Amino acid sequence: MDILFDVDGTIADVHHLWAERISATYERQLRERGAYPFTFEDISDWSFGPKAAMLGLSPQDCTDMIFQLWKERWREVPTVDEGVSRAMQELAAFDIVTSDAQGQEIQQWLGEQRIPYRAFRQGGSSLKLTYDILVEDNPALAARIREGQHLLLRDRPWNRDIPDCAHVRRFHGSEELPDLIERIMRNP
Numbered sequence: 344m345d346i347l348f349d350v351d352g353t354i355a356d357v358h359h360l361w362a363e364r365i366s367a368t369y370e371r372q373l374r375e376r377g378a379y380p381f382t383f384e385d386i387s388d389w390s391f392g393p394k395a396a397m398l399g400l401s402p403q404d405c406t407d408m409i410f411q412l413w414k415e416r417w418r419e420v421p422t423v424d425e426g427v428s429r430a431m432q433e434l435a436a437f438d439i440v441t442s443d444a445q446g447q448e449i450q451q452w453l454g455e456q457r458i459p460y461r462a463f464r465q466g467g468s469s470l471k472l473t474y475d476i477l478v479e480d481n482p483a484l485a486a487r488i489r490e491g492q493h494l495l496l497r498d499r500p501w502n503r504d505i506p507d508c509a510h511v512r513r514f515h516g517s518e519e520l521p522d523l524i525e526r527i528m529r530n531p
């Protein structure tokens with residue numbers, strides 16, 4: 344079975360840095376509306392949340408800022424939790440698939456985190472949906488996976504409206520992943 348790991352929000356916590364940057368850049372506008380600071384929890388939907396919309400930021404604006412953060416500050420991007428590298432080292436071969444533009448910086452980051460991937464690929468949902476097991480934070484994939492595919496959804500404020508079902512499993516910590524994936528591979 345082919346396994347993919349997404350990067351942003353799944354293994355790399357670039358969203359905390361992003362929320363900090365929004366707070367700093369838009370401090371005045373946020374304070375005027377009684378909405379300061381902009382926090383990680385404010386990213387409460389896949390469009391970066393109502394506060395981002397209130398600031399006039401489109402999802403593409405927000406994504407561009409994420410790309411910019413990877414370019415400028417990739418060394419400061421933390422893993423989503425402390426168990427990311429260990430869990431991924433335990434797993435069978437998997438690919439890293441990201442729609443991020445900053446492929447070079449992300450591969451440097453993966454190297455520094457000692458994450459042993461099989462291939463690094465850049466692409467969006469249509470590429471991701473060619474895999475059997477998708478480790479992701481994107482709630483939109485839940486409606487698109489087919490029979491025989493499995494979505495392991497990293498719990499994030501922007502995907503909490505997706506319920507578990509036979510092919511969608513929410514996980515909260517990376518240490519859950521080796522068992523979850525082994526169970527799927529034994530009984531697909």
Ligand SMILES: [Mg+2]
Nearest residue numbers: 349351352480
């Ligand atoms: Mg993601």
